[in-house]
Amino acid sequence: MKQVRDAFPIFRHHPELVYLDSAATAHKPDAVIDALSQFYAKDYATVHRAIYRSSMRATELYHEARETVRRFINADSVDEVVFTRNTTESIHLVSRTFDLKRGDEVLLSELEHHSNLVPWQMLAQEKGIVLKWIKVLDNGALDLSLPFSEKTKLVAITHVSNVTGTVTPIQEIVREARRVGAAVLVDGAQAAPHMSVDVQALDIDFYAFSGHKCYGPTGIGVLYGKRERLMAMPPLQGGGAMVDRVDFEKSTYQEPPLRFEAGTPMVGSAIGLMAALHFLLSVGLNRAAEWEHRLLSIATNRLESIDGCRIIGTAPGKGPIVTFTIDGVHPLDLAAWLDCQNIAIRTGHLCAQPLLRRFGCEAAARASFAVYNTEEDVERFIQAVQKGAGEILISR
Numbered sequence: 533m534k535q536v537r538d539a540f541p542i543f544r545h546h547p548e549l550v551y552l553d554s555a556a557t558a559h560k561p562d563a564v565i566d567a568l569s570q571f572y573a574k575d576y577a578t579v580h581r582a583i584y585r586s587s588m589r590a591t592e593l594y595h596e597a598r599e600t601v602r603r604f605i606n607a608d609s610v611d612e613v614v615f616t617r618n619t620t621e622s623i624h625l626v627s628r629t630f631d632l633k634r635g636d637e638v639l640l641s642e643l644e645h646h647s648n649l650v651p652w653q654m655l656a657q658e659k660g661i662v663l664k665w666i667k668v669l670d671n672g673a674l675d676l677s678l679p680f681s682e683k684t685k686l687v688a689i690t691h692v693s694n695v696t697g698t699v700t701p702i703q704e705i706v707r708e709a710r711r712v713g714a715a716v717l718v719d720g721a722q723a724a725p726h727m728s729v730d731v732q733a734l735d736i737d738f739y740a741f742s743g744h745k746c747y748g749p750t751g752i753g754v755l756y757g758k759r760e761r762l763m764a765m766p767p768l769q770g771g772g773a774m775v776d777r778v779d780f781e782k783s784t785y786q787e788p789p790l791r792f793e794a795g796t797p798m799v800g801s802a803i804g805l806m807a808a809l810h811f812l813l814s815v816g817l818n819r820a821a822e823w824e825h826r827l828l829s830i831a832t833n834r835l836e837s838i839d840g841c842r843i844i845g846t847a848p849g850k851g852p853i854v855t856f857t858i859d860g861v862h863p864l865d866l867a868a869w870l871d872c873q874n875i876a877i878r879t880g881h882l883c884a885q886p887l888l889r890r891f892g893c894e895a896a897a898r899a900s901f902a903v904y905n906t907e908e909d910v911e912r913f914i915q916a917v918q919k920g921a922g923e924i925l926i927s928r
């Protein structure tokens with residue numbers, strides 16, 4: 533894995549950096565930065581419309597990026613891959629265009645990130661849809677007494693929690709959803725960078741993830757949607773590229789995915805994402821997961837031995853995330869202390885305020901691991917937490 537780390541220029545520029553916030557966003561390997569730079573320097577043009585070679589080449593690359601995503605999640609067709617800005621926009625798109633009416637029930641879990649919570653709350657207020665909740669147990673696993681009813685039209689659930697690291701049982705949820713004819717949307721923001729995802733094997737209707745958490749550029753995300761689901765959805769934004777025939781009075785629209793990609797798309801970012809996914813596949817998702825879990829288990833064991841440390845989320849087989857609190861130590865003080873040692877962790881509500889409250893706190897600290905982290909990172913992190921917590925306690 534040393535070679536893998538060496539592929540990330542951030543650590544050449546900042547050799548002292550211990551970066552443990554990859555669950556928020558991941559650093560970029562040379563391959564991604566080079567792909568972006570090469571596209572803008574050598575191949576740049578717009579896509580779709582023009583009849584000159586550089587534009588046709590850019591269109592080809594954009595299509596190749598879509599095909600790379602298709603393969604990455606094993607979608608049946610490139611037409612099922614919609615490029616968006618990020619996970620948030622992918623979920624927003626479904627919430628605005630999936631056919632939901634007053635009284636329809638949408639099932640969420642208590643694990644959800646604000647991105648998969650707020651859009652549904654907005655819809656509940658505007659349209660009168662009803663939100664139902666899958667409960668979370670004390671170890672962070674889901675309570676599998678799933679509150680489905682014949683009114684359930686959609687389940688929107690995270691694949692891996694960004695707080696507890698819980699991997700949710702998508703297959704069981706899909707099985708129950710099928711009984712009542714509900715669609716399943718999976719928030720894959722924390723899963724796509726760390727495990728291989730097969731949307732056909734999971735038999736899900738929608739899958740959302742962000743490029744920037746998969747070592748790709750910001751500003752590019754993916755919404756996978758089953759063909760018949762996307763076909764049934766109207767466009768969200770109107771404009772160029774999403775139309776077929778336009779008259780002064782009215783227009784007809786392209787089929788998916790272009791129907792959902794109004795305006796000039798983020799061609800460069802899509803090409804950067806393609807490079808990121810190739811990079812991830814060349815590392816190997818199984819190898820990456822094995823390494824990250826090794827770091828997670830060392831960190832977890834060491835944190836457990838610190839006085840007053842409580843780990844939030846201990847479900848078996850969890851993703852490479854450890855969220856914790858230390859009695860008497862405010863997470864923000866701890867993070868500021870760690871930052872002085874060049875150690876970056878996440879603190880605060882972790883974009884999941886209701887979930888943290890469920891676990892009895894308003895703020896927590898989180899360390900998350902990625903392919904470029906090392907055992908030395910974990911060691912420096914643990915020693916700094918021990919020392920920092922001690923000093924903060926004394927100074928109070």
Ligand SMILES: *Cc1c(COP(=O)(O)O)cnc(C)c1O
Nearest residue numbers: 618619620645647694721722742
């Ligand atoms: C980061 C994250 C999101 C939101 O991703 P954006 O890239 O900010 O849109 C949604 N869900 C989970 C579980 C996340 O970790």
